[in-house]
Amino acid sequence: MRVALFVTCVNDAVYPATGIATVKLLERLGVEVDFPAGQTCCGQPQFNTGYRHETEPLVRRTGRVFEGYDHVVTPSGSCVAMIRDNYPRIGRRAAAEGRGGELAEVARSLVPRVYELTEFLVDVLGVTDVGAYFPHTVTYHPSCHGLRLLGLGDRPRRLLEAVKGLELRELPGAEECCGFGGTFAVKNPDVSAAMGTDKVRNAVATGADVLCGADNSCLMHIGGILHRQDAPLRALHIAEILLSTEAEPHL
Amino acid sequence: MSGTFVGMPAFPKAARDAVRDTTLRGNLRHATHTIRDKRAKAVAELDDWQQLREAGKRIKDLTLRHLDRHLLRLEESVTAAGGTVHWAADAAEANRIVGDLVKATGETEVVKVKSMATQEIGLNEALAAEGIHAYETDLAELIVQLGDDRPSHILVPAIHRNRAEIRAIFRDRMAGWGRPAPEGLTDNPADLAEAARLHLREKFLRAKVGISGANFMVAETGTLVVFESEGNGRMCLTLPETLISVVGIEKTVPTWQDLEVFLQTLPRSSTAERMNPYTSMWTGTADGDGPQTFHLVLLDNGRTDALADDVGRQALRCIRCSACLNVCPVYERAGGHAYGSVYPGPIGAILTPQLRGTTSEIDASLPYASSLCGACYEVCPVAIDIPEVLVHLREKVADRGGPGHRLEKAAMKAATWAMDHPGAMAAGERAASRTRALHPRRPPGAGAWTDSRDLPELPAEPFRDWWRKNRT
Ligand code: SF4
Numbered sequence: 031m032r033v034a035l036f037v038t039c040v041n042d043a044v045y046p047a048t049g050i051a052t053v054k055l056l057e058r059l060g061v062e063v064d065f066p067a068g069q070t071c072c073g074q075p076q077f078n079t080g081y082r083h084e085t086e087p088l089v090r091r092t093g094r095v096f097e098g099y100d101h102v103v104t105p106s107g108s109c110v111a112m113i114r115d116n117y118p119r120i121g122r123r124a125a126a127e128g129r130g131g132e133l134a135e136v137a138r139s140l141v142p143r144v145y146e147l148t149e150f151l152v153d154v155l156g157v158t159d160v161g162a163y164f165p166h167t168v169t170y171h172p173s174c175h176g177l178r179l180l181g182l183g184d185r186p187r188r189l190l191e192a193v194k195g196l197e198l199r200e201l202p203g204a205e206e207c208c209g210f211g212g213t214f215a216v217k218n219p220d221v222s223a224a225m226g227t228d229k230v231r232n233a234v235a236t237g238a239d240v241l242c243g244a245d246n247s248c249l250m251h252i253g254g255i256l257h258r259q260d261a262p263l264r265a266l267h268i269a270e271i272l273l274s275t276e277a278e279p280h281l
Numbered sequence: 282m283s284g285t286f287v288g289m290p291a292f293p294k295a296a297r298d299a300v301r302d303t304t305l306r307g308n309l310r311h312a313t314h315t316i317r318d319k320r321a322k323a324v325a326e327l328d329d330w331q332q333l334r335e336a337g338k339r340i341k342d343l344t345l346r347h348l349d350r351h352l353l354r355l356e357e358s359v360t361a362a363g364g365t366v367h368w369a370a371d372a373a374e375a376n377r378i379v380g381d382l383v384k385a386t387g388e389t390e391v392v393k394v395k396s397m398a399t400q401e402i403g404l405n406e407a408l409a410a411e412g413i414h415a416y417e418t419d420l421a422e423l424i425v426q427l428g429d430d431r432p433s434h435i436l437v438p439a440i441h442r443n444r445a446e447i448r449a450i451f452r453d454r455m456a457g458w459g460r461p462a463p464e465g466l467t468d469n470p471a472d473l474a475e476a477a478r479l480h481l482r483e484k485f486l487r488a489k490v491g492i493s494g495a496n497f498m499v500a501e502t503g504t505l506v507v508f509e510s511e512g513n514g515r516m517c518l519t520l521p522e523t524l525i526s527v528v529g530i531e532k533t534v535p536t537w538q539d540l541e542v543f544l545q546t547l548p549r550s551s552t553a554e555r556m557n558p559y560t561s562m563w564t565g566t567a568d569g570d571g572p573q574t575f576h577l578v579l580l581d582n583g584r585t586d587a588l589a590d591d592v593g594r595q596a597l598r599c600i601r602c603s604a605c606l607n608v609c610p611v612y613e614r615a616g617g618h619a620y621g622s623v624y625p626g627p628i629g630a631i632l633t634p635q636l637r638g639t640t641s642e643i644d645a646s647l648p649y650a651s652s653l654c655g656a657c658y659e660v661c662p663v664a665i666d667i668p669e670v671l672v673h674l675r676e677k678v679a680d681r682g683g684p685g686h687r688l689e690k691a692a693m694k695a696a697t698w699a700m701d702h703p704g705a706m707a708a709g710e711r712a713a714s715r716t717r718a719l720h721p722r723r724p725p726g727a728g729a730w731t732d733s734r735d736l737p738e739l740p741a742e743p744f745r746d747w748w749r750k751n752r753t
Pocket residue numbers: 550598599600601602603604605606628657660661662663664665
């Protein structure tokens with residue numbers, strides 16, 4: 031099987047290790063991975079801040095770049111949610127504004143082919159045991175977009191439970207938002223930080239050494255607080271945990 | 282603190298003070314988490330919850346689509362049942378109508394059923410200016426009124442107060458409004474309720490005019506419906522000689538049968554009860570029973586503007602259950618006052634800017650008072666996609682410009698340009714990576730982010746360079 035990786039702009043620039051782990055993990059599972067170089071950003075920051083028109087060129091670009099791939103896989107729940115929920119909306123509104131059906135067509139074609147990484151592993155490849163080994167205690171933060179918009183449900187948990195050596199600890203208040211919310215973190219810094227600090231307190235209380243998530247934007251925010259507080263746990267993307275094996279362990 | 286929200290600072294600033302008030306945060310956290318868990322249990326009891334939610338959404342949408350017709354039908358039914366209907370385009374007109382009606386009775390006191398619409402138009406203040414005292418009779422509203430405070434929650438207006446604070450308010454303030462608090466009042470809830478009961482009873486027995494809102498108005502029969510927990514509302518609805526109800530036009534449902542859905546979804550969503558203790562319904566007037574004069578003031582006050590917006594209009598489906606407030610992580614930390622309106626929380630963030638417009642600083646900041654986590658949408662019993670409306674309203678605010686937004690728009694345009702030119706984006710990433718040793722994790726000027734969070738360390742190279750070197 032051949033898939034296109036949509037690495038996302040945040041992972042490309044700040045968290046390449048997550049992109050690399052996604053590539054190597056998929057290859058280990060027998061999937062051929064392509065990285066169409068014309069890809070950039072799904073447009074979520076623009077759209078969610080109220081700049082729908084500024085988002086449209088990125089919708090067009092994303093549609094064009096991933097044309098012809100049956101599966102587009104991305105290690106970012108919120109970017110999938112952006113494409114699934116908002117691309118059709120952007121298309122509908124453009125059509126309603128008398129600007130034709132081009133954007134709606136992009137959405138119609140792209141939406142059914144886009145998968146968040148854990149969705150792709152569990153639903154398309156049908157695996158939960160990816161042969162990983164990670165001898166740490168881990169707690170999982172589900173992220174709002176994964177939890178509520180994508181309905182990832184227990185997929186990440188099933189993948190983590192199958193990892194050898196990994197002990198999963200329940201995160202109290204797991205379903206509560208960490209307070210990132212894109213520009214919310216900057217426009218409402220006090221509330222955002224208060225939410226993040228509560229999330230960190232709950233994570234620390236689990237006694238885990240790793241806080242795992244499937245969305246690096248949330249992990250950047252939570253990780254920033256962990257780092258500032260010198261907390262005894264680190265934030266790590268699920269792809270990096272799933273890549274770790276006995277032969278090549280992630281440290 | 283005064284009873285109005287005029288001149289409020291923007292949400293982020295108002296929220297900052299609330300975040301730092303540890304008593305307030307403790308009160309809110311405890312209260313919202315308790316009710317949120319109870320609601321989840323009450324809702325889980327119904328196998329057909331999702332169908333009820335969908336039915337509620339459709340009934341409201343259908344009604345809104347033909348609201349003009351349903352309102353005329355309602356006017357006809359209410360009039361036929363002995364009531365008088367008045368139409369108020371805005372707050373000033375509604376206040377004037379109510380003030381004139383009260384003055385015509387010759388009374389200078391009215392008792393009030395808890396009502397969001399009358400708070401929205403500032404009726405108590407308008408009546409006070411005419412020399413009419415309006416007494417709030419809902420326990421929490423009484424606490425707010427006696428404390429010269431503002432409501433901070435739709436259902437539990439005094440949610441920001443704890444028992445000790447309430448005791449102090451009763452002890453210090455009741456005497457100024459009527460019967461004083463009993464000697465030696467404790468902060469035991471039963472004692473506090475008894476003090477309120479004694480204080481209010483005197484008012485119920487004396488009042489000749491009652492003022493209410495309504496949760497629903499049934500067009501086919503002209504029936505108004507009030508849901509409440511205490512029974513104080515029923516006192517106001519039945520004891521006075523004259524009853525005046527001020528109701529937003531969107532509270533209409535076409536038929537009696539439509540109530541079936543909301544009778545199930547509203548109590549479970551709001552107080553987590555299978556049924557609320559008091560559901561009062563009245564149709565015009567009845568000889569020798571209850572108020573002999575009934576006036577209905579139908580309030581627009583921005584609602585038809587909201588109705589004209591095809592994305593924003595879903596906010597008019599709201600049945601004011603407050604479930605969205607109770608699950609909202611932002612409300613929990615910022616408190617209700619920060620929203621600068623009688624409608625706080627997620628619903629306030631989408632309703633207030635539609636009813637009042639976005640010209641003031643606070644109203645323009647409300648659509649951004651959310652991390653878009655979606656918890657509100659998930660619990661809303663009429664499936665209002667609050668995040669969708671928030672983003673839609675952000676677009677309206679951004680389009681209008683304003684100093685901050687002009688800069689932001691330029692930045693967004695630049696970002697889109699860079700993202701639409703992968704070569705430029707890659708060059709930027711590479712430059713950032715190469716100079717990463719020079720990047721402090723708490724750079725000056727990045728305060729909004731770095732007051733409480735460090736920036737991530739930049740990697741040695743962006744992903745696309747790794748790919749080029751290792752996979753091509
Ligand atoms: S928006 Fe929905 S959840 Fe919030 S108060 Fe209105 S009906 Fe209830």
